[in-house]
Amino acid sequence: xxxxxxxxxxxxxxxxxxxxxxxxxxxxxxxxxxxxxxxxxxxxxxxxxxxxxxxxxxxxxxxxxxxxxxxxxxxxxxxxxxxxxxxxxxxxxxxxxxxxxxxxxxxxxxxxxxxxxxxxxxxxxxxxxxxxxxxxxxxxxxxxxxxxxxxxxxxxxxxxxxxxxxxxxxxxxxxxxxxxxxxxxxxxxxxxxxxxxxxxxxxxxxxxxxxxxxxxxxxxxxxxxxxxxxxxxxxxxxxxxxxxxxxxxxxxxxxxxxxxxxxxxxxxxxxxxxxxxxxxxxxxxxxxxxxxxxxxxxxxxxxxxxxxxxxxxxxxxxxxxxxxxxxxxxxxxxxxxxxxxxxxxxxxxxxxxxxxxxxxxxxxxxxxxxxxxxxxxxxxxxxxxxxxxxxxxxxxxxxxxxxxxxxxxxxxxxxxxxxxxxxxxxxxxxxxxxxxxxxxxxxxxxxxxxxxxxxxxxxxxxxxxxxxxxxxxxxxxxxxxxxxxxxxxxxxxxxxxxxxxxxxxxxxxxxxxxxxx
Amino acid sequence: xxxxxxxxxxxxxxxxxxxxxxxxxxxxxxxxxxxxxxxxxxxxxxxxxxxxxxxxxxxxxxxxxxxxxxxxxxxxxxxxxxxxxxxxxxxxxxxxxxxxxxxxxxxxxxxxxxxxxxxxxxxxxxxxxxxxxxxxxxxxxxxxxxxxxxxxxxxxxxxxxxxxxxxxxxxxxxxxxxxxxxxxxxxxxxxxxxxxxxxxxxxxxxxxxxxxxxxxxxxxxxxxxxxxxxxxxxxxxxxxxxxxxxxxxxxxxxxxxxxxxxxxxxxxxxxxxxxxxxxxxxxxxxxxxxxxxxxxxxxxxxxxxxxxxxxxxxxxxxxxxxxxxxxxxxxx
Numbered sequence: 001x002x003x004x005x006x007x008x009x010x011x012x013x014x015x016x017x018x019x020x021x022x023x024x025x026x027x028x029x030x031x032x033x034x035x036x037x038x039x040x041x042x043x044x045x046x047x048x049x050x051x052x053x054x055x056x057x058x059x060x061x062x063x064x065x066x067x068x069x070x071x072x073x074x075x076x077x078x079x080x081x082x083x084x085x086x087x088x089x090x091x092x093x094x095x096x097x098x099x100x101x102x103x104x105x106x107x108x109x110x111x112x113x114x115x116x117x118x119x120x121x122x123x124x125x126x127x128x129x130x131x132x133x134x135x136x137x138x139x140x141x142x143x144x145x146x147x148x149x150x151x152x153x154x155x156x157x158x159x160x161x162x163x164x165x166x167x168x169x170x171x172x173x174x175x176x177x178x179x180x181x182x183x184x185x186x187x188x189x190x191x192x193x194x195x196x197x198x199x200x201x202x203x204x205x206x207x208x209x210x211x212x213x214x215x216x217x218x219x220x221x222x223x224x225x226x227x228x229x230x231x232x233x234x235x236x237x238x239x240x241x242x243x244x245x246x247x248x249x250x251x252x253x254x255x256x257x258x259x260x261x262x263x264x265x266x267x268x269x270x271x272x273x274x275x276x277x278x279x280x281x282x283x284x285x286x287x288x289x290x291x292x293x294x295x296x297x298x299x300x301x302x303x304x305x306x307x308x309x310x311x312x313x314x315x316x317x318x319x320x321x322x323x324x325x326x327x328x329x330x331x332x333x334x335x336x337x338x339x340x341x342x343x344x345x346x347x348x349x350x351x352x353x354x355x356x357x358x359x360x361x362x363x364x365x366x367x368x369x370x371x372x373x374x375x376x377x378x379x380x381x382x383x384x385x386x387x388x389x390x391x392x393x394x395x396x397x398x399x400x401x402x403x404x405x406x407x408x409x410x411x412x413x414x415x416x417x418x419x420x421x422x423x424x425x426x427x428x429x430x431x432x433x434x435x436x437x438x439x440x441x442x443x444x445x446x447x448x449x450x451x452x453x454x455x456x457x458x459x460x461x462x463x464x465x466x467x468x469x470x471x472x473x474x475x476x477x478x479x480x481x482x483x484x485x486x487x488x489x490x491x492x493x494x495x496x497x498x499x500x501x502x503x504x505x506x507x508x509x510x511x512x513x514x515x516x517x
Numbered sequence: 518x519x520x521x522x523x524x525x526x527x528x529x530x531x532x533x534x535x536x537x538x539x540x541x542x543x544x545x546x547x548x549x550x551x552x553x554x555x556x557x558x559x560x561x562x563x564x565x566x567x568x569x570x571x572x573x574x575x576x577x578x579x580x581x582x583x584x585x586x587x588x589x590x591x592x593x594x595x596x597x598x599x600x601x602x603x604x605x606x607x608x609x610x611x612x613x614x615x616x617x618x619x620x621x622x623x624x625x626x627x628x629x630x631x632x633x634x635x636x637x638x639x640x641x642x643x644x645x646x647x648x649x650x651x652x653x654x655x656x657x658x659x660x661x662x663x664x665x666x667x668x669x670x671x672x673x674x675x676x677x678x679x680x681x682x683x684x685x686x687x688x689x690x691x692x693x694x695x696x697x698x699x700x701x702x703x704x705x706x707x708x709x710x711x712x713x714x715x716x717x718x719x720x721x722x723x724x725x726x727x728x729x730x731x732x733x734x735x736x737x738x739x740x741x742x743x744x745x746x747x748x749x750x751x752x753x754x755x756x757x758x759x760x761x762x763x764x765x766x767x768x769x770x771x772x773x774x775x776x777x778x779x780x781x782x783x784x785x786x787x788x789x790x791x792x793x794x795x796x797x798x799x800x801x802x803x804x805x806x807x808x809x810x811x812x813x814x815x816x817x818x819x820x821x822x823x824x825x826x827x828x829x830x831x832x833x834x835x836x837x838x839x840x841x842x843x844x845x846x847x848x849x
């Protein structure tokens with residue numbers, strides 16, 4: 001972090017980019033209306049809004065990908081009705097997308113200069129590897145990178161990869177870096193590093209637009225917050241006005257309690273225990289843990305701490321290298337998901353589109369899939385029954401779709417997640433495991449998923465929730481188990497819930513002596 | 518029948534009409550019956566290929582299996598004097614064993630289907646040539662198997678029995694693929710194996726079953742080819758037949774990535790392919806150009822289909838932008 005300037009530039013400097021009265025209309029839909037904002041050098045602007053609020057339309061306008069239907073964009077005093085991609089690049093606007101556009105098989109320097117490689121002279125004009133690496137060094141220094149220009153990308157963590165993307169933006173002399181949901185893929189510890197990089201950019205007079213669903217981070221980093229709802233600017237909060245509740249209220253237009261309050265009554269018997277379970281992530285670390293009926297057990301920890309492997313082993317999709325699970329007094333070592341499913345153990349996986357739903361199948365086909373024999377007369381699928389089951393779930397979960405025969409891939413992320421839930425709720429869950437259940441889902445759908453989790457717990461289902469979102473872990477759980485490098489570092493009861501305690505355990509430190517009642 | 522299938526049918530009829538205008542022999546019953554016989558034999562192996570392609574796999578050993586099983590079958594009944602029903606049962610057992618082997622190598626040993634079946638292609642061809650000492654396997658003069666010959670090379674009401682066999686097999690496979698629990702699993706595994714596994718589907722079993730079904734259907738077609746040619750030169754019999762099967766599947770709308778395609782499409786693909794072969798003969802195109810014509814037409818067909826697909830995708834996006842949700846395509 002060598003380049004963090006000693007004094008931060010005041011955000012009151014003259015704006016270099018101004019949007020005035022921007023309106024974008026797609027046939028039948030107003031994606032953005034009468035939107036105005038300005039960006040000053042060294043300013044960090046938090047841009048928040050639910051999915052579909054118009055954030056991506058705005059980004060596309062700034063990137064020169066689409067032209068606004070109305071309005072003026074002024075850059076350095078030059079007013080234009082629209083930008084081209086070239087204008088946007090010339091103005092120094094750079095994007096770091098949620099899905100990183102990097103190549104695993106190349107090193108850091110090659111990634112930064114991809115398509116713009118410095119070439120040697122001569123007839124064949126090879127890539128000048130030496131020069132390329134030299135050029136990358138100062139860029140990496142500016143983003144506070146702790147890895148070399150020669151590091152293969154595959155060896156880097158997600159946060160480090162983001163640094164590579166940001167260094168790439170700096171390599172084109174960016175004046176405005178737009179970060180789209182940068183922290184949604186990062187574990188807690190790495191998020192702090194990213195925020196540090198943003199502060200360094202700010203110190204260098206580079207402006208940042210920070211788009212995030214994680215309002216806590218917006219609170220920490222933004223000088224100003226711009227809130228979009230249904231394509232309209234619904235509010236701008238200055239530094240001293242930025243707080244969580246205000247942002248949520250503006251985003252959804254009403255107050256909601258995020259997340260729902262945990263219940264007071266005592267959890268029931270032990271539903272399932274892990275007894276010395278070893279997984280592929282940390283084969284040397286046995287994990288023991290109880291989940292109780294009627295509770296939501298939060299499983300916190302850094303990404304890579306072995307949480308996902310533990311629940312995948314529980315669900316029978318990852319191998320168990322030692323130990324066993326105990327279920328109703330029986331030893332349970334599943335080797336296939338069907339064994340877990342037969343016992344009412346269901347997993348809502350982390351990778352929704354890869355493992356949760358089949359995007360190319362209809363909603364009804366997805367919902368009946370784990371329970372297809374029950375929707376069949378021996379050999380033949382009973383389509384009517386499938387539709388009926390799906391319709392019931394569609395009503396119960398308020399899945400927003402014209403029809404249950406719609407392709408699941410055409411739904412929004414939140415509704416896809418509801419389809420994953422629906423297929424399990426249509427059977428009778430005893431233990432429900434959620435792995436990052438609200439990642440990439442907008443706030444309205446999040447609240448519904450929290451409510452559903454609570455309802456399940458109230459029905460006596462044991463709920464196990466992995467989450468890297470601190471607010472979520474603390475707000476939703478009845479107990480929190482924190483994992484660190486493959487072991488359970490500690491279990492917190494309600495009265496000891498705090499962001500600090502969770503974080504300390506997650507990074508392997510100990511907290512005060514008192515353990516739960 | 519999907520729009521795609523309908524388009525293919527129209528193409529088949531249009532090509533037929535053009536060929537008929539140029540050479541009316543195309544619609545003579547004898548020509549139609551001969552073509553139907555070829556459609557029947559190639560169709561049986563194409564059906565098997567489709568099931569494998571549906572899972573996202575591929576079966577390249579089809580041609581060699583047709584040679585190996587054909588040579589063995591002819592040798593068993595002509596030289597070893599094994600009663601033909603017993604020989605058929607042996608062939609069935611052998612084909613199941615081959616399918617199981619392929620399936621297990623692919624699922625349990627995690628080998629790519631392309632490699633496993635490519636090795637199969639080489640191995641079975643070699644074994645067939647070794648077994649027959651590279652000599653042609655055939656029947657002695659006057660050797661007759663009236664029942665077997667009727668079932669394979671015979672005709673009922675003028676329709677080749679091979680074609681009838683294809684229709685029966687296709688009807689069964691249609692029920693399996695489009696109406697059964699197993700069929701749904703096939704699609705699920707082909708579209709996204711990981712998500713299928715996370716829904717509790719025993720994906721390995723589904724894949725193994727697909728290879729077994731493929732080999733059994735290939736075996737049936739091998740018997741038809743053997744009884745049709747009546748003599749099998751193990752070095753060339755069945756050469757490239759796997760590619761005919763794959764081509765038919767692709768023409769019929771199957772995606773080599775898996776999870777897409779219909780039985781009716783595959784049948785139409787086989788018909789179109791044989792129609793093209795027939796066209797080469799009837800229009801006096803040099804037979805050396807045979808492959809070039811077929812290859813060109815497949816390329817064109819897939820290209821048009823691809824462009825049509827992206828056109829529809831674009832239109833769907835535009836419809837969605839207009840806020841009117843398009844009607845979802847029907848399930849098959």
